[in-house]
Amino acid sequence: MDIHQLKQEVISYSKEIGIDKIGFTTADPFTELKNRLIRQQELGYQSGFEEPDIDKRVTPSLLLEEPSSIIAIAIAYPSKMTNRVESKKGERRGIFSRASWGLDYHHALKERLNKLESFILSKVPEARLKSMVDTGELSDRAVAERAGIGWSGKNCAIITPEFGSYVYLGEMLTSIPFEPDEPIEDQCGSCTKCLEACPTGALVQGGQINAQHCISFLTQTKDLIPEEFRDKIGNRIYGCDSCQTACPHNKGKDFHYHNELEPESEIAKPLLKPILKLSNREFKTRFGTVSGAWRGKKPIQRNAMIALAHFKDETAIPDLIEILENEASPVARGTAAWSLGKIGGETALAALQKAKEREKVPEVLAEIDKGLNF
Ligand code: SF4
Ligand code: SF4
Numbered sequence: 001m002d003i004h005q006l007k008q009e010v011i012s013y014s015k016e017i018g019i020d021k022i023g024f025t026t027a028d029p030f031t032e033l034k035n036r037l038i039r040q041q042e043l044g045y046q047s048g049f050e051e052p053d054i055d056k057r058v059t060p061s062l063l064l065e066e067p068s069s070i071i072a073i074a075i076a077y078p079s080k081m082t083n084r085v086e087s088k089k090g091e092r093r094g095i096f097s098r099a100s101w102g103l104d105y106h107h108a109l110k111e112r113l114n115k116l117e118s119f120i121l122s123k124v125p126e127a128r129l130k131s132m133v134d135t136g137e138l139s140d141r142a143v144a145e146r147a148g149i150g151w152s153g154k155n156c157a158i159i160t161p162e163f164g165s166y167v168y169l170g171e172m173l174t175s176i177p178f179e180p181d182e183p184i185e186d187q188c189g190s191c192t193k194c195l196e197a198c199p200t201g202a203l204v205q206g207g208q209i210n211a212q213h214c215i216s217f218l219t220q221t222k223d224l225i226p227e228e229f230r231d232k233i234g235n236r237i238y239g240c241d242s243c244q245t246a247c248p249h250n251k252g253k254d255f256h257y258h259n260e261l262e263p264e265s266e267i268a269k270p271l272l273k274p275i276l277k278l279s280n281r282e283f284k285t286r287f288g289t290v291s292g293a294w295r296g297k298k299p300i301q302r303n304a305m306i307a308l309a310h311f312k313d314e315t316a317i318p319d320l321i322e323i324l325e326n327e328a329s330p331v332a333r334g335t336a337a338w339s340l341g342k343i344g345g346e347t348a349l350a351a352l353q354k355a356k357e358r359e360k361v362p363e364v365l366a367e368i369d370k371g372l373n374f
Contacts, residue, residue: 023147097239101263341371
């Protein structure tokens with residue numbers, strides 16, 4: 001087997017199946033990452049969504065028998081909507097972050113990795129391969145960085161010279177000793193634009209992120225969002241792009257190479273009020289194909305209430321009162337109470353007073369009190 005030739009064939013095939021960038025690296029352990037992850041854990045900066053076993057995240061040989069290389073792939077996604085929604089006066093909309101526009105990227109990446117696996121197996125039937133996307137054990141970013149896809153920016157995203165950081169990443173462990181590519185030099189330099197743009201100060205100098213303060217992570221949790229972050233969330237109902245849009249390397253980067261990744265504006269930027277009333281089935285039908293739906297309906301509804309409070313949308317008061325009075329979830333009742341207080345006005349305050357007499361759950365009562373004291 002001519003491995004150099006095979007690498008060239010894999011690269012050409014990757015272009016045919018809609019992979020925008022491909023890189024190769026060794027299957028050596030990610031020692032530097034291990035130290036960073038341990039530090040992250042000690043500082044309590046983790047999101048809790050990651051693989052808990054740090055050794056698995058940094059040791060490819062724990063994931064595939066005798067691995068020799070890792071193939072990293074990237075798919076570019078759009079940063080601008082082609083079909084913008086018509087803004088009508090008084091209609092308030094939320095926003096999903098760009099990485100949740102279009103079809104769930106896990107599918108887009110998996111489909112391409114599956115094709116790539118079949119291609120490699122057709123050439124090397126005895127090859128051992130294992131593909132991963134986001135929820136896999138390995139760090140997509142660490143692999144992409146070492147494979148020369150891009151450098152790891154201070155905003156903690158992988159920045160490619162071609163597509164900026166608007167790329168989805170996936171990887172494949174292989175038993176084939178492909179020649180590794182060179183990593184790309186860090187081009188952040190003295191720039192600190194992303195750190196300045198972060199609304200919560202979640203980016204710590206040196207490319208570290210405190211997930212517990214990051215809006216992207218907070219919008220995906222299921223609990224009450226700590227009050228200090230609610231005003232900063234604005235109308236983001238899933239994710240946050242501020243540290244990406246601020247980056248000079250993303251300026252003018254907007255690629256529409258893949259139909260399935262095109263956002264449907266009514267989904268990516270939906271009206272807020274109707275979200276509050278969606279049944280589980282309606283939520284699935286409407287948002288089920290986007291990655292931002294992975295935590296289900298409740299976090300999106302909670303975030304929509306915070307967004308309505310941000311807009312001080314008085315027309316949302318009846319729906320918020322309905323939630324405060326009838327919703328089984330304390331997180332939903334508590335968020336409705338806080339939002340009613342933020343919007344204010346006689347009707348909202350009267351509903352909060354009434355709820356205070358009836359409510360039994362301490363965390364909801366605390367939110368009612370906050371609402372009454374704005
Ligand atoms: Fe800050 Fe938003 Fe970036 Fe999180 S995603 S680090 S909150 S700018
Ligand atoms: Fe690097 Fe500046 Fe982009 Fe932040 S905004 S990732 S510091 S280039």
